[in-house]
Amino acid sequence: MAYISLNNGYTYGIRTLANRPISGMSAGETFFCTDNNRVMTYDGTFWVCDDFVVMVNRSGVTLNQWDLVIVQQGGTSTEISCVRTTTSGNPLVVGVVVYQALNGANCVIAVKGNYRVAVASATSLGADLTTSATSGSAQTNAGIFSKGVFGFATSSTAGAGQVDCIIMARKELI
């Protein structure tokens, strides 16, 4: 067992999300993630932080890292689940998938903070982002700033791909 007095006070020291420990962990162990600047804690199943929620993947397919998901309506009374959407500007947007998740499995979703997101088309720096007609991908919000916007791009791409983004905590509706 690694001691908390080692590695800058974290069980596994300083790491990126991609280099997170994948075996031998115990619940409660930690590392400092330089991708999102968060202390990541192992909960026995996932590496989690304050930015994450866990929902069941009911999309019918495997959700990939940085897919954009919405909360599923009409789920059961005992589970909260997520799916992808092909509706532009969907106000049910929740956040982005942090770890690939099989259909029917628990899916970790980032709902705030510095992360990445799949985009359906060219995206400029600073663009306000919302859901698109491409399942699991974001697009630049068209028209007025409105519900369904979940964050802003902090990098750009010339076509479909991924961008860095700020995910906003959800807003009060007016």
Add this chain to the structure above:
Amino acid sequence: MAYRGQNTKYGNLTTSQIATNITGMQVGDSVFNTDYGRVDFYTGSVWTNNNSITITAGATITEGQICRINASGQAILLGTPSSNAEFGVGICGYGGTLGQTISLIVCGVAKCRVGVAGVTLGQYATISSTAGSIVSTTAASIGALGRVLQTQTSGNLAYVMLSFIERA
């Protein structure tokens, strides 16, 4: 098992003390911020926490100022109420100058810079005519960013419970 007598490397300090008194910090170092009752972490370039995001500054930005994202993907001061008021993203926790990394508080409680009119406990905080500063109003409108938790006069910092308003 090794035990620690203190939960953070630098102990208990205010935001101002953290920003000015600590030197030699390394990635992952921690300090308990007594302004907010939370643990702040050093990223290698700025102090941040679980309620904040980090971003490059597009101008000089100081603690408590309201920011938006510009077309370069950088943080700048949110302008007047009639200009993109709904684009407010967060409140500067730890500031910096053009090109430096700063942290913006995007949820929870934040200390906000008060504009010329002062703010009143319980009212809605919204952006003022002074870029980056707040005033308080009795009704919510687009551009409101939360509820004022502390009556405060112009030029000071007031605690605000953040709840950015979304346009339906």
